[in-house]
Amino acid sequence: MRGLRDVPRTVWLLAAGQFFNMVVAFTFVYFFVYLTDGRDLSVARAGLISGIGGAGMVAGNFTGGWFGDRYGHRRVLLAGSLISGLGVLALPVLPVALLYVVPTLSQYAGGCARAANGALVAVTVPKGGRRQAFAVTRFAANAGFTVGPPLGALLIAHVSYGCLFVVDGIGTLVFAAYAWRVLPAHGAARASTAAGPGPGVFAALRQRPTVLVLLGAILVTDLVYRQQYSTLPVDLDRHGLGTGVYGWLLAVNGGVILLLELPATLALRGRAPLRIIGAGLLLVGAGYAVLAVGTGVATAAAMMLLLTAGEILYKTPATAYVADHAPAHVQGRFQSLYSGVSVSGVVLSAPLGGALYTVAPGLLWPVCAVLAGVAGCVVLAAGRGRSRERAAVVAAGSPDPETGSPARSASG
The missing domain is CATH 1.20.1250.20 (MFS general substrate transporter like domains)
Structure with a gap:
C-alpha cells in the first residue's frame, strides 16, 4: 500500500517489538484469575489488588510523557519495560503483602512505557503521516494480543501460573533489550527534549x-x-x-x-x-x-x-x-x-x-x-x-x- 511506504523504519521496528511484547503479555488477562485460583484470595481482595494495579497503569500513562520530554522517550521506554518485566517475573514468589505494591509499580512502569512508545512514533513521523504510523503500531499490538491470551491459557493448562508470569517477564525484558538495540540513541527519540523552551x-x-x-x-x-x-x-x-x-x-x-x-x-x-x-x-x-x-x-x-x-x-x-x-x-x-x-x-x-x-x-x-x-x-x-x-x-x-x-x- 502506497501510504505504508512512507512509514519510517523506526516505526516498523517498534511495531515488530510491540507485536512480540503483546504475544507474551499474559499478566493483564489472567492476573485476577491467578489471585483467586493460584493464590486462593477472596474475590474482594483480588479485586482490590487488581484495582490498585490498574490505577498504577493509568497513572503511568498520564505521567510517562513528562519523563520522556525531560529525559528522552527512548530512555523511558527502556526503563519502563525493564521495571515492568522484573515486576512480572517476581510475581510467583511474592508474599501476599507485596502483591499490593509490586504489581502496581510494574503496571505503572508499563503505562510509562506505553506513553513513551506513542511519543516515539509522534516524534519520529512528521505531521501528515502519523495516522498510518499509529495504525501500523496498533495493528501489531492487536495482532500480538490476538495470539497471546490463547497461548497463555495453554501454559496455564499444561504447566502452571508461575510459568505464565516467567514467560511474560522474560519476554518483556527481551523487548527492552531489543528496543535498546534497534532504536536510535539520538535523533528522533530525543527530538522533543531538544526543541527548546516554550509554553x-x-x-x-x-x-x-x-x-x-x-x-x-x-x-x-x-x-x-x-x-x-x-x-x-x-x-x-x-x-x-x-x-x-x-x-x-x-x-x-x-x-x-x-x-x-x-x-x-x-x-x-x-x-x-x-x-x-x-x-x-x-x-x-x-x-x-x-x-x-x-x-x-x-x-x-x-x-x-x-x-x-x-x-x-x-x-x-x-x-x-x-x-x-x-x-x-x-x-x-x-x-x-x-x-x-x-x-x-x-x-x-x-x-x-x-x-x-x-x-x-x-x-x-x-x-x-x-x-x-x-x-x-x-x-x-x-x-x-x-x-x-x-x-x-x-x-x-x-x-x-x-x-x-x-x-x-x-x-x-
Whole structure:
C-alpha cells in the first residue's frame, strides 16, 4: 500500500517489538484469575489488588510523557519495560503483602512505557503521516494480543501460573533489550527534549481548545467502550447467553480490527480527522443503542460490529490528531494525556457501570448510548468550528493553521 511506504523504519521496528511484547503479555488477562485460583484470595481482595494495579497503569500513562520530554522517550521506554518485566517475573514468589505494591509499580512502569512508545512514533513521523504510523503500531499490538491470551491459557493448562508470569517477564525484558538495540540513541527519540523552551503543557492546551474537547470526549467514550469487558458479559449471562457467546463477540472484534483498521486508515488519511473521530464515537453510541432494544444473539452481534467500526474510526485518528497539534517540546506530555484518558476506563468503567447496572440494569445501555452519542456530536461540532476557523484564516491570506500552507479545502 502506497501510504505504508512512507512509514519510517523506526516505526516498523517498534511495531515488530510491540507485536512480540503483546504475544507474551499474559499478566493483564489472567492476573485476577491467578489471585483467586493460584493464590486462593477472596474475590474482594483480588479485586482490590487488581484495582490498585490498574490505577498504577493509568497513572503511568498520564505521567510517562513528562519523563520522556525531560529525559528522552527512548530512555523511558527502556526503563519502563525493564521495571515492568522484573515486576512480572517476581510475581510467583511474592508474599501476599507485596502483591499490593509490586504489581502496581510494574503496571505503572508499563503505562510509562506505553506513553513513551506513542511519543516515539509522534516524534519520529512528521505531521501528515502519523495516522498510518499509529495504525501500523496498533495493528501489531492487536495482532500480538490476538495470539497471546490463547497461548497463555495453554501454559496455564499444561504447566502452571508461575510459568505464565516467567514467560511474560522474560519476554518483556527481551523487548527492552531489543528496543535498546534497534532504536536510535539520538535523533528522533530525543527530538522533543531538544526543541527548546516554550509554553507549558496547560498553556499549550488552552491555545488548542479542540484538543481539550477531544480529550474530554475520549475520556467519556472510554468509560462506555470498556463496558464490553465488565458489565456486558454479566448482562449476556443474565439473558441466557454464556461465555461462549461472549468469547465469539470478542473474536469478532479482534478479527474485524485486524482486517479493516489499517486499510480504513489508509483510505481515510486525507479526510478531516475530527469528522472521522466524531463519526466513530457516534457508532460506539449506536452499538449500545442497539443493545438497549434487547439483549440477544443478534443484537449483541450488531452491537459488537458497530462498536468495532467505531473503534476503527476513532482510535488511530484521535491519537494522531493529538500528536499533530502538540508543540514539539511537550509532545510526550500531550501523548501522555491522550494515553491516560484512552485507558481511564480500565479503572473507572467497571465500578461505575457495575453500580448503575446493580441499581437499574435497564438504564445502563441507554446511558452508554447517550454518553457516546453526545461525545461524538461535540467532536463533530468542534470539527465544524475548526473548518470555519481555517476557512477564515486562509481567506485572509494567512497560512493554513493545520498545514502551514494554503488550504485546499476547509475540511478541518
